Amino acid sequence: MLKKLMPLLGLLMISSFSYANTNLPFTGERIFNFEGGNDTNGLIKIQKDGATDIAMFGKHFSYTVYRGMYSDSMASDEDETYFKVIGDSIIKLDKNGNIAYGCEATPDYDLDVNLYERPCISKLYKD
Numbered sequence: 001m002l003k004k005l006m007p008l009l010g011l012l013m014i015s016s017f018s019y020a021n022t023n024l025p026f027t028g029e030r031i032f033n034f035e036g037g038n039d040t041n042g043l044i045k046i047q048k049d050g051a052t053d054i055a056m057f058g059k060h061f062s063y064t065v066y067r068g069m070y071s072d073s074m075a076s077d078e079d080e081t082y083f084k085v086i087g088d089s090i091i092k093l094d095k096n097g098n099i100a101y102g103c104e105a106t107p108d109y110d111l112d113v114n115l116y117e118r119p120c121i122s123k124l125y126k127d
Contacts, residue, residue, distance in 0.1 A: 024050060024070055025085045030124035032090045034103040044083070044090060044124065046070050054083055073097065085124070092120035 024046055032042045039058040046052045052074065054066035065078045073082040073093060080095040092100040103120040 024048075025087070026124075029127060030090075031127055032122035032124050034092060034120050034122055036104050040104075042090070042122070044085070088124050090122055090124055 027046050027048050029043060029045045032044065033040060034042065039060075040056070041058065042054065042056050044052065044054045050070045052066065052068060052070040053064060054074065054076075055062060055064045056078075057063075063078075065076045066074045066083060067077075068074065073084045075082050081100055082093040082095075082097070084091045084093055092103070094100045100120040101118060103118050
């Protein structure tokens with residue numbers, strides 16, 4: 001019985017793999033910055049199979065905040081926040097799924113806006 005199901009399971013796995021690939025926003029690496037400045041960057045790397053790493057890095061530090069498969073929202077290992085990719089941007093969400101606020105200075109937003117009113121949204125840039 002199991003031998004008869006093996007070809008069907010293989011086909012199911014291949015079609016699932018193909019489906020996952022079509023839903024990825026990109027493959028490769030993109031840099032982002034929620035904090036402003038040159039020493040506080042983020043990097044998201046999405047492989048063709050959907051394996052995803054999100055890391056924060058600077059001149060004197062580097063650490064991974066997410067490692068797993070790409071999904072609509074990816075939970076940070078650092079705190080109770082999530083990451084979401086929409087188009088050419090990455091958004092940090094709070095534990096309730098709302099846009100997080102309080103990022104120091106994202107390069108894409110007006111620096112005159114009060115610190116606590118700044119949304120945690122950044123463009124994704126190819127290195």
